[in-house]
Amino acid sequence: MTQERQPLLKVRDLNVVFGSRHHAVSAVAGVSFDIFPGETLGLVGESGCGKSTTGKALMRIVEPSSGTIELEGVDIASQSGRALRNIRTHMQMIFQDPISSLNPRRRVKDIVAEPLDCWKSVKGTERDVLISDLLNKVGIDPAVYGNRYARQFSGGQCQRISIARSLAMRPKLLICDEMVSALDVSVQAQILNLLEDLKHEYGLTLLFIAHDLAVVKNVSDRVAVMYLGKICEIGPGDSLYEAPAHPYTKFLLGAALEADPDSPMHSQVLEGEPPSPLNPPSGCRFRTRCPNATELCASEEPQPREIAPGHQVACHFPLTITRK
């Protein structure tokens, strides 16, 4: 027995390629990471960086073109049919658009019970009790709202129902894909707190995908930053935010807006826009916008390397780390 914790989810060299041979877009290009039991990994990046595709590829909602996804040692990427359906119940996903993730023509109770009914694992009164309990847990009164149709609910409530549904099968891993970005701040805070409570109660492990740096930091133990299909930096949230090692992370953090009139104005703004994933730059994908880029960055792709315990960065010239 080794002392080291075994990861719950182990992703190695995940690739997702969209489109035909001539118009191949590599949306996810060789992504590797671990998620340990009970932790929350935040996945942050700008639109089109492949963070959502990564999440969907883990669930096989989009097909990975290569790589392995091991959940407790079982490779999801090689499963099919009933086995795949079965293993998916150990992982669940919550989507960005709360309204379109619920069938408008079904009742709330049936929506939450759907996973149970699919597997016929729990039936009769036991099922009803379980559903009522789940709805209570997410703050929806089952007696009042259980028989309503999903189309009558607001975004925040829909997201609560989605959470209840995803917990019905007691999953080990919950993938949250931009789950609060469509919500108002006050509702967002409610949902984030709820998620935190349920995480402890159900012993969940989370992959939290979002573009909002503050939200990601709030919920995550570790944070991975993606740019153009690759992870450029991954590390413990607090230290990564305090001392980013990858220039892109630094720019990203610099661009984040703080609700504080005394916070510095954006003096250093990242110029230009991300290049097209149809035709990514050679070497380091960030080099076209990076102020520190050299010849080496163009010719050789930087491999992730550990600069502090649990803190990896894929950059030839990581920024100097000043530790307290």
Next chain:
Amino acid sequence: MSENEKLLVVKDLVTTFATPGGPLPAVGGVSFDLDQNETLGIVGESGSGKTVLSRTIMGLQPRTNVTVSGSALLNGFEVVGASERAKRQIWGTDVAMVFQDPMTSLNPVMRIGKQIDESLRVRHGMSRSSAKHRAIELLELVGIPSPQQRYSAYPGQLSGGMRQRVVIAIALAGSPKLLMADEPTTGLDVTIQAQILNLLDELKERLKMSVILVTHDLGVVATRTSRIIVMYAGRIVEMGTTRDVFQDHRMPYTRALLESSPKVASPSHTRLVTIPGRPPNLLKLAAGCSFAPRCAYATDRCRQERPELQPAGDPGHLFACWNPLPTTRGATPQ
């Protein structure tokens, strides 16, 4: 400063939609003013009426099923009650608008150059070639690379950030005195958002405009405005200098709004302050303070009697609350 030097004076502005469910007061009596070359932030969650307010000030509310009362004096022109024809005279030249979603605010089947020089030719009578020349200048001004080629591109061929720059270029075509920016960066990535906000700041200084920045994101207004209006359920609940609103807010809603959004600077797993419940249904507004059902400090008076805006000591700082939070100014006098 006397009233006629103000660029915009809004008094008791009310915008009501006629809906199948009854009259819906989207903006319920708003008064404020705006100086020349000032940047004002209007902050609120969805449903607060901030977007409707910004459109009503311009006279751009929908033309059917809407009634507007009160007054909005824009550069000496009374917008409320003015005919579409009369308002056309101020649109583009006195006030111009930057919209929330650059995907939908550009005509998808019209080349972007044509969209920029349209008002130059139609409104300002420029010739085809000089309008084109000016349009390319404007594209350059808003930081679009190779403007010559971009002139004949369709909006679909540009990224979101570039499109928002085009929208800004269109707004600038008539050299407006007031730029109304309604959630100008909401759909954009953080790095692009920073670019656009910096651009707006820079243009404001260069072209001596006033800017109204309408947003749900307190981060957007924190460092870029001189004053802020906080809206809730169609009304102003607090208004003051940016520093007053952020650091000496008196209205509990303002505080709740500030504290419920996660901060980059605070450590992971910080418990967020939440506002219980949801924003009120504007069709069924109760008599008292709209925020009372969600407010921790609410008393019977709050539920029965609506608080009006009252001064809070510092000049220009107003709030609408019966049980305001204590001021922080007394502790650290300036």
Next chain:
Amino acid sequence: MLRYVIRRLVMLLGIVFVISVGSFYLIHLLPGDPAVVILGTGATPQNKLILYKQLGLNRPIYEQYFTWIGNVLHGNMGTSFISQTSVASTIRAALPIDVELIVLSQILAFAAAIPLAMRSSRRPDGPLDRILGATSFTLLSVPSFIIIVLLVLFISIKLGIPHTGPSSYVTLSSDWIANLESLALPAFTLAIGSFVVYYRVLRSDLIATLQEEFITMARSKGISQRRIMWRHAFRPSSVALLGSAGVNIGGLLAGGFVVQYLLAIPGLGFTLINAINMSDYLLVQGIVLVVSVGVVLINFIFDFIINIVDPRISRE
């Protein structure tokens, strides 16, 4: 764009090929001896023999097709056994009438539909919109044959207006005024059906477009209402209109027989019905081929126009 056009052209050729095969083998799909079907009631053994020889009915079926398509491509669709006239020349005489009828009716339909749709979309649920909505909806449910019958009943019979009744067709080249008079009634009838479709499609699209943010944007530039309607709202709203126009014009070519038959206008539809009644198989086959190819071509052309009007489509 070019790639798209080439792809569509290849598809077009494919469809035309399938149509030609379909028209050719129509006869083999039907039960019974092809010769009997073709010759109809006048099937003497001698005629049968000539037919077998001409069509090569005893040769392999694919060879028959290539012989036939070769002839068709040279403008030879055979000679009718019933009327002893060339099928191609019969079609050449009839087709211009269809074209003229379609052009006239479309001019009328668009001239009415576009301005009215623009008016009513500016105030949805306003008085004009309600009246036009109810009218167009009612007209939508009145088949063209009933319109014709009622028009003939009231205009020609009750009012006794000349030149609008059946069997008065005059060719364009002989007397263009009389020609227009004789086509007024059928063109008007076809225009009603087209108008209803165009008005409804354009109105609902315009209402949707006018709610778009870019219209508010255009308003905020201070340009006139007329310019907003024509320059900003009309073009993005016309995709569905053009699509339905393509389908509708194709439908008029294929389904024009009712009106032509009722008013004795000797276009393709009228000729087709006569050919069916006479069991003139070769003529039916020729018309089916020409009309089908015509419909496909019309759809192709409209697809192409839609692509020019809305650059978003070909990019996708």
Next chain:
Amino acid sequence: MNELLEEVSLVERPEKNKPLGILFWVCVGWVALNVFGAIFANVLPLQNPLFENFSAVNAGPGLHHLFGTDDLGRDIFSRVVYGSRVSIAVGVGAMLIGFGIGAPLGMLAAYRRGRFDMVLTTVMYILLAFPAIIATIAVLSFWAPRGLAKIILVIGLASVPLVYRVIRTATMSIATKDYIIAAKVQGATDRRILVKELLPNVTPIGVSFLLIGVATVITLEGALAFLGLSVNPPTPSWGNMINEARTVMAQNPWLVIFPSLALCLFLLCLNFIGDRLRSHFDVTEVKL
């Protein structure tokens, strides 16, 4: 305006669905009455539609003959009721065939995608390019002898590609929704997703299109009757009644007016119900 309203009132999402309204139910009633008449024409106290009463030829509407009689003394009212049988049978029968084949294929293709969808859709689009009316006429005219069943079959088969396209488009817009992905993720089988998630959402679109389709087919049947390609006289159908009456309409306009009215009213009601359902279920315009 809608966006603004959504912004200000999204608190409790309002029911977007318009109420169906009285007119809708009047139309449903009228259609039901027609269908009832068509089914029970034999049982109802109607005069024999084929009985030629030469003592009452070309009678106007009156007590004995509600709608009058034709030039052979046949009762028009009973002929109109009997005539509805052919129209309704053709309309409903053909659409049942069309939907029976086209709808499951369309749903399956849209849900499965991939090669299955590609092949099927290509075939259907080629068939769609072939003008259905011309094909129907050509087949009906040379495929003797004519009969109701054959007409239903030919029109039904000709409508399959159209139904396929409508249902496929409708299903595709639903199949990409997150709740379908969510169902997959929960381990639902394909069959369960098709039945529990897709079908309830496709049905409203299907039903409204079905009604409008029935109206279209009835119109087509009328046109075929004019060409003598529908059921053979003396069996009455709305189409051939109008057609036969044309020659004598100068003398007896009722002969044309009553069957025309019956036909138009029925079509109007069908179209109205279909249209109202479409807006009620918030279905974006599906073009015929």
